[in-house]
Amino acid sequence: MAMRAERFDEEAPEIFIPARPVPPKEAPGIGAAVFRPQLLANLIASYPEFWYSARSCPFRVGIARGGRGMLVNDPDAIRRILVSDAEHFPKDDNQLAILKPLLGNGLLTAEGATWRRNRKLAAPIFQHSSVRDFAPLFVRAAERSARRALEQQGFFPLDREMTKLTLEIIGETVLSANLEDDIDGISHTVTSVLDKFPAMFLASAFLPGQLRNRVIDTVVRPGRRALDVFARRIIDEARKSGEETTLLQRLMVSQSKAGHEMTLDQVRDEVATFLLAGHETTATTMSWVWYLLTVHPEWQERLYEEVWAVTEGRRLTIDDVPALVETRAVIEEALRLYPPVANLMRRAIKTTELTPDITIERGQTVLISPWLLHRHRFFWREPDRFDPTRFLGEEAATRPRHLYIPFGGGPRICIGASFALLEAVLILATFMQRARVKVINADQVMPQARIVLRPNVALQAVVTPRRPGG
């Protein structure tokens, strides 16, 4: 298959390099952001070549609020920012200004005492031992999804099927809701909000605080209203059921037991947060997995053999997961090459020397980009190549912890990381047991960063059944 991305590796043209934008030689200046706003439509495409080998680099972030930023691209410095000195690096106002109008004070965007209380309440449901209990539900949902995919005649939008699947799962496990009838509405809302990201980014970089908030609010309002409707319906369903099994029910009940009964608005914010953060990222991860397994079909065969050797065709269970090492490695490699959260932003509230070479001044915006870090020229061998074996054995064991951060790190690390990894492993293994997957428009795919790093086109795929043993 002729791939657009192949051109990028001029020294070894026989090696296939999965899609990535060709980086510009220089960072686009402020003028470029104003006069060529299309650059903002895909932030990662504006990152200059030398950022892929830099450990840090100052840059301008618009003109509002000082406009001074620092890219930090070094695992030790990142550990300080996210983990040991996290209290000096809260989330960046500009990023919050984009997310808050949609998610309010949910776990992703809350700060201070509200965040601490809600994180503590939600943590038990997402710890590794609790997430194991969801495995049978993940498997059954994945089996239904594989069945739907196999029933399709010809090609069909596989990314839409992944959205449906991950929404079904988040509905059943976390929100006590059957979201089957809302898939199109939620999907449309998410896409329309993500498409407005360039406008929101421009406003956040160039407008003073109040005006910025007003503009972003206007841009996001239709999405927020749509999300409100879904959230209120979900809350009504959870209240009616009267059980205490899902996150939403536990949040409502434990809050009221602790004497802090949540207002409807607070519950709505948590529902909106888990609805969005809990499905879009995993659905996107699976889309990248299908893209990578299309351009590397040899890995599909390896995974089939692994799953078959472990299960011999029977239904997957949680006890199979430790043996699915290559399946997990493929997911980890997809999250390295295409981290759905490609940029993390923080703000320094104190001048801090992170390493002898990297000092962040008070007031500076800090950009940590998993996209850049995961492709760093000095820290990874053949950084742009798809090679899941880098997540196996010695190579994985000796890697600095904060060189690979698809889920962030420190106190604000993704609460759903174990959930998402288990979900993705069981979805992939279930599909591999039954089917071959081929994305037929893989040669048109490019990563596009709009809050979430998605393929720029809908993935059209053909899914064909496997016969037992082949």
Ligand code: HEM
């Ligand atoms: C592959 C899938 C996923 C990826 C790559 C991902 C990535 C991330 C990242 C990078 C952060 C940290 C953001 C920051 O520090 O600024 C985060 C936070 C968060 N994620 Fe995920 N996530 C995924 C799946 C999930 C799932 C399945 C859920 C829920 C079921 C979830 C819920 C959240 C929440 C609530 C936060 C905020 C946590 C806090 O600040 O305390 N995520 N996620």
